[in-house]
Amino acid sequence: MSEELQQVAARIRELREISNLSQTTLAHDLGLSVEEYEAYESGEADIPVGVLFQLAGRYGVELTALLTGENPRLHRWALVRRGEGVGVQRREDYRYQSLASNFVDKRTEPFLVTVVPEPAGTPVHFNTQPSQEFNYVLSGVLKIILDDQELVLEPGDSLYFDSSLPHGMQAMNDERAEFLAIVF
Numbered sequence: 001m002s003e004e005l006q007q008v009a010a011r012i013r014e015l016r017e018i019s020n021l022s023q024t025t026l027a028h029d030l031g032l033s034v035e036e037y038e039a040y041e042s043g044e045a046d047i048p049v050g051v052l053f054q055l056a057g058r059y060g061v062e063l064t065a066l067l068t069g070e071n072p073r074l075h076r077w078a079l080v081r082r083g084e085g086v087g088v089q090r091r092e093d094y095r096y097q098s099l100a101s102n103f104v105d106k107r108t109e110p111f112l113v114t115v116v117p118e119p120a121g122t123p124v125h126f127n128t129q130p131s132q133e134f135n136y137v138l139s140g141v142l143k144i145i146l147d148d149q150e151l152v153l154e155p156g157d158s159l160y161f162d163s164s165l166p167h168g169m170q171a172m173n174d175e176r177a178e179f180l181a182i183v184f
Contacts, residue, residue: 009043015059050129064101078103109183117171124168132184133163140177
């Protein structure tokens with residue numbers, strides 16, 4: 001896994017240890033299996049943004065602190081210029097850019113997500129996280145499989161969903177897709 005993922009995993013492990021919690025307790029509280037949580041904390045598995053969001057809330061830290069190791073500093077407004085948001089590389093086919101990383105006490109986490117096309121026949125990677133999510137497609141065509149339903153979204157289409165349902169996304173038509181994702 002990437003160095004970035006290893007650093008995030010180390011931060012969540014350290015916070016758990018400081019809080020004197022077991023992996024079993026934390027996994028249960030997050031609605032995860034112990035094996036899933038152990039894989040996240042060891043850096044062996046991609047950590048869904050919704051899980052990171054929940055962990056940040058649990059420990060009373062900003063998601064930005066988990067992602068970057070630094071605390072946000074802005075209280076009134078935070079401007080992010082095109083291409084300058086904090087990058088979060090979770091997997092090769094997904095690129096996240098935090099659009100409010102330096103704002104303190106956010107109620108939501110907005111991201112610009114770019115999904116690059118994969119070779120035909122590549123299986124969809126599914127996530128679940130105990131949160132809700134809003135996606136608004138900006139460009140390209142995005143296939144979302146949500147709880148065994150296949151939805152195709154084009155620019156201007158949006159989807160609000162319970163992200164505890166298994167969901168996965170793929171760019172269509174051999175072109176990248178960009179969408180605004182807001183995690184609640």
